[in-house]
Every structure is written in C-alpha cells, then in structure tokens.
Amino acid sequence: xxxxxxxxxxxxxxxxxxxxxxxxxxxxxxxxxxxxxxxxxxxxxxxxxxxxxxxxxxxxxxxxxxxxxxxxxxxxxxxxxxxxxxxxxxxxxxxxxxxxxxxxxxxxxxxxxxxxxxxxxxxxxxxxxxxxxxxxxxxxxxxxxxxxxxxxxxxxxxxxxxxxxxxxxxxxxxxxxxxxxxxxxxxxxxxxxxx
Amino acid sequence: xxxxxxxxxxxxxxxxxxxxxxxxxxxxxxxxxxxxxxxxxxxxxxxxxxxxxxxxxxxxxxxxxxxxxxxxxxxxxxxxxxxxxxxxxxxxxxxxxxxxxxxxxxxxxxxxxxxxxxxxxxxxxxxxxxxxxxxxxxxxxxxxxxxxxxxxxxxxxxxxxxxxxxxxxxxxxxxxxxxxxxxxxxxxxxxxxxx
DNA sequence: GTCTATACGAAGATAGAC
DNA sequence: GTCTATCTTCGTATAGAC
Numbered sequence: 002x003x004x005x006x007x008x009x010x011x012x013x014x015x016x017x018x019x020x021x022x023x024x025x026x027x028x029x030x031x032x033x034x035x036x037x038x039x040x041x042x043x044x045x046x047x048x049x050x051x052x053x054x055x056x057x058x059x060x061x062x063x064x065x066x067x068x069x070x071x072x073x074x075x076x077x078x079x080x081x082x083x084x085x086x087x088x089x090x091x092x093x094x095x096x097x098x099x100x101x102x103x104x105x106x107x108x109x110x111x112x113x114x115x116x117x118x119x120x121x122x123x124x125x126x127x128x129x130x131x132x133x134x135x136x137x138x139x140x141x142x143x144x145x146x147x148x149x150x151x152x153x154x155x156x157x158x159x160x161x162x163x164x165x166x167x168x169x170x171x172x173x174x175x176x177x178x179x180x181x182x183x184x185x186x187x188x189x190x191x192x193x194x195x196x
Numbered sequence: 197x198x199x200x201x202x203x204x205x206x207x208x209x210x211x212x213x214x215x216x217x218x219x220x221x222x223x224x225x226x227x228x229x230x231x232x233x234x235x236x237x238x239x240x241x242x243x244x245x246x247x248x249x250x251x252x253x254x255x256x257x258x259x260x261x262x263x264x265x266x267x268x269x270x271x272x273x274x275x276x277x278x279x280x281x282x283x284x285x286x287x288x289x290x291x292x293x294x295x296x297x298x299x300x301x302x303x304x305x306x307x308x309x310x311x312x313x314x315x316x317x318x319x320x321x322x323x324x325x326x327x328x329x330x331x332x333x334x335x336x337x338x339x340x341x342x343x344x345x346x347x348x349x350x351x352x353x354x355x356x357x358x359x360x361x362x363x364x365x366x367x368x369x370x371x372x373x374x375x376x377x378x379x380x381x382x383x384x385x386x387x388x389x390x391x
Numbered sequence: 392g393t394c395t396a397t398a399c400g401a402a403g404a405t406a407g408a409c
Numbered sequence: 410g411t412c413t414a415t416c417t418t419c420g421t422a423t424a425g426a427c
Contacts, residue, residue: 025307027222030402043412046404053403103306107359110366111298111306112220119368127366134372156360156375161352163359164302168351171305171322173314177329180351188379225420236394241422248421395426402419409411 010048012038017060021105022094026057026112026122057109057122064105065129069136076140080189083140084158087133088182091166092175100173103166106130133159144193154192158185205243207233212255216300217289221252221307221317252304252317259300260324264331271335275384278335279353282328283377286361287370295368298361301325328354339388349387353380 007015016037020029031053035045049056068090075086094102106126114120134155141151161181168177202210211232215224226248230237244251263285270281289297301324309315329350336346356376363372 023308025220025222025303027220028307031404032402041412042403043405043414047411101308107362108220108306110362111303112223113218113296123366127363127368130363130366130372153375153379156363156372157356157379160359160363160372160376161356163362164355164357165351165359167302167305167358168322168325168355171318171325173322177325177351177355180348181355184348184352184383188383222420226422227420237421238394238396238423242393393427396424398421398423400420403417405416406414408413 009038009040009044013040013045013048013056014059014063017056018064018105019102021057021060021108022064022102023098025108029057031056051121054121058120058125061106061109061122061125061129065125065132069129069132072133072136076136080137080140080144080146080193081186083137084185084189085182087137087158088162088178088185091162092178095166095169095178096175100170103170104163107163107167130159141189141192146192150192154188157188161185204233204235204239208235208240208243208251209254209258212251213259213300214297216252216255216303217259217297218293220303224252226251246316249316253315253320256301256304256317256320256324260320260327264324264327267328267331271331275332275335275339275341275388276381278332279380279384280377282332282353283357283373283380286357287373290361290364290373291370295365298365299358302358302362325354336384336387341387345387349383352383356380 013034017029017034020034020037031045032042034056035042045056046052049059068087071090072083072087076083091104094104106129109122109126110130114123134152137155137158138148138151141154142148146154161184165177165181169175208229212224212229215229215232226240227237229251230240240251241247244254263282266285267278267282271278286299289299301321304317304321305325309318329347332350332353333343333346336349337343341349356379360372360376364370
C-alpha cells in the first residue's frame with residue numbers, strides 16, 4: 002500500500018512464501034518468519050489472528066498470484082510462449098538458488114492437514130493449481146485445441162512442472178526440466194497446429 | 197529376515213516411509229515413528245546411529261524399491277502396461293487414503309538440507325527418481341523408441357506422476373491424475389507404434 | 392544389546408505490560 | 410495497537426540403568 006517499501010505484514014507474507022519454497026511447511030516456523038521480516042513474534046498473531054494456517058494460506062496465494070500474473074502476460078503471445086515462460090520461471094527459481102528453492106504451493110500440498118476439516122492453506126493450494134491450469138487451458142482453446150484435450154494438456158503441464166522442479170532439486174541438474182520442456186513443447190505445438 | 201513378521205528395525209523403516217508420505221519430512225519425528233512401530237525411542241538410535249538422516253534415507257530407498265519392483269514386473273508386458281501400472285499405484289495410494297498419502301520420495305526432495313553437505317536422504321531420493329526413469333526409458337528403447345526420446349518421455353512420466361499426486365491431494369479429486377494418464381498413454385503409444 | 396529417563400532447544404500460541 | 414515474556418508441548422539426541 003505504501004509506495005515502495007513493503008509493510009511489515011507484507012514482508013512477513015513474502016518471507017513465509019520464500020521459506021515454504023525452501024524448507025517445506027512444517028519447517029517454516031512463525032518465529033523465524035517474523036525474525037526474517039524484522040517483526041516481533043507477537044506481531045504475526047496480530048496480523049494473522051488465526052495463526053499459522055492463515056499465514057500459510059496467504060503466502061500460497063501470494064506466490065500463486067505472482068506466477069499467474071507472469072503466465073497471463075506471456076500467454077498473450079500464445080500457448081507456446083506461455084509454456085516457455087512458465088517453465089523458465091521454475092528453471093530460474095531452481096538454478097538461481099543453487100537447487101535450494103522449489104514451489105511453495107507444492108510444499109503445502111504434500112503435508113497432511115492436522116485437523117479433520119480441510120485446512121485453509123491446502124484449500125489455497127488447490128485454488129492456485131486450478132488457476133494455473135485454467136489459464137493454460139483457456140489459451141489452448143483459444144488457439145484451436147478442443148476443450149477436453151486443452152484441459153488434459155494444461156493439467157499435464159502443471160503437474161510435470163511441479164514434479165520436475167522437485168526432481169531437479171534432488172538431482173542437482175536441470176535434466177528433467179529440460180526433458181519435460183522438450184516433450185511439452187512438442188505437445189503444445191501439435192495441439193495448436195491447425196490454429 | 198524372520199519368515200513372516202517384520203523385525204523392529206523393519207517396522208521402523210516402513211512406518212517412517214508411511215509418515216513421510218503423509219506429513220512430509222520435517223513433521224515425521226523419530227519419536228512418533230518409534231511409537232508407531234512399538235519400539236522405544238532409544239532403539240531408533242541403536243538401529244540408526246546416524247540419526248534421522250540415516251533413517252529417512254532408508255525409508256526412501258525402501259519405498260523406491262517397492263515401486264521399482266512393481267514397475268519392473270509390469271514392464272515385462274511392455275511400456276504401456278508399465279505406465280498403466282505405475283500410475284495405478286499412485287492413484288491407489290491417493291484414493292485409498294482419502295487423499296492423505298502421497299510420495300515419500302517427493303516429500304524428502306523438497307526440503308532444504310540443513311547442512312552444507314548434501315544430505316544422505318536427498319541423495320537417496322535422487323537415486324530413486326533415477327531408477328524409476330531408467331526403468332521406463334529402457335523399456336521404451338526396447339520397444340523402438342529412439343534413446344533421447346525415450347529418456348525425455350520417461351522423465352516426463354515420472355515428473356508428471358509426482359506432480360499429479362500432489363495436486364490431487366490438494367484438490368481431493370483424481371482429475372489431474374486422469375488427465376495425465378490420458379495424455380501419457382497417447383504419448384507412449386505413439387512412441388512405440390513402429391514397435 | 393534394550394530401553395528408561397532426561398537434557399536441551401524450539402515449536403505454536405497467548406497474557407498482559409507498555 | 411505493539412511487542413515482551415511465558416506456558417506448554419514436542420523435537421533430536423544421549424547417558425547410563427538393566
């Protein structure tokens with residue numbers, strides 16, 4: 002809301018997203034998130050009265066929105082450009098961090114919610130995945146891909162990117178990301194060939 | 197090693213793999229793993245003197261070997277059968293657990309190793325991913341797929357399955373897994389068409 | 392060789408001082 | 410309204426009794 006520098010609340014959310022993408026949900030403590038943002042522990046419970054779940058959900062939505070924004074822009078030049086941009090985002094994140102950073106949404110998706118009711122953070126993760134898929138699928142449809150094929154291919158793209166990022170981190174190579182990009186590129190091209 | 201019932205050590209490893217696949221690495225405590233296996237906490241440090249890293253690495257290898265064994269068997273009937281079996285394993289795991297269980301190897305892959313040196317558990321995860329890819333790629337090559345294409349397609353299959361499992365857990369639907377299966381099936385069929 | 396008891400730190404969360 | 414101090418629980422790990 003201020004012109005240039007982020008508010009304490011924003012710094013906490015951004016920091017939480019970063020920690021999630023490095024260490025996973027459980028290893029991301031509110032304590033350290035606050036410290037990293039230069040805020041006292043009590044502040045986090047002032048800004049996020051519902052505790053860790055609420056903060057995590059906001060961090061997931063923040064990260065999801067950033068990727069979606071970039072994807073939307075790239076998709077204006079067509080599905081192939083969108084795919085390239087999408088995969089490049091993930092490749093940059095992985096390589097620039099020396100294989101230490103991955104996807105914060107995935108990190109939240111793989112941890113069992115403690116309570117019976119569905120956690121708000123997991124809900125947020127599902128919505129982010131849906132958004133990414135829908136953006137890709139809509140663009141494919143607009144470029145001549147039949148609806149069902151478009152939805153399937155969009156799901157494959159998102160799933161493969163998520164898996165590839167995690168695998169590349171373990172293997173400390175971009176090999177899987179490169180292979181996935183080659184295969185998906187060919188698929189998207191074929192699916193939009195007739196225009 | 198005994199005929200039918202598992203040793204305490206084996207029960208600990210199996211339980212650790214299960215907890216990893218539900219809650220992730222950090223939320224899988226040695227304490228609870230021991231309790232779940234009916235063993236005292238001290239025992240785990242007797243069996244796994246190097247602590248949590250060692251136990252985690254063994255759990256990852258255990259889970260990886262189980263999947264690899266099933267995959268190897270299914271691949272005897274060709275790449276399409278192998279793909280079907282591979283995806284069915286993951287679908288069963290996700291659905292039978294009411295979307296609470298995922299892949300323990302992925303869980304280990306996404307958490308930053310604390311020390312500078314590469315953790316033994318992360319190393320184990322990388323090896324499991326490699327094994328799965330290699331099995332699929334070899335089968336594809338044996339059925340006429342050119343080597344580079346076989347390697348790329350195998351990487352896509354493993355990455356997409358990993359991502360799809362995580363996404364399905366968040367969304368509480370098998371939609372992504374279904375979409376991924378349809379797309380990969382067509383790809384594998386096309387890649388082995390000439391036989 | 393197995394396990395009880397414990398050390399020590401850090402987690403989530405809150406009460407209540409400023 | 411912001412933050413300090415603290416409660417309670419749980420984490421890894423170990424010392425040393427059986």
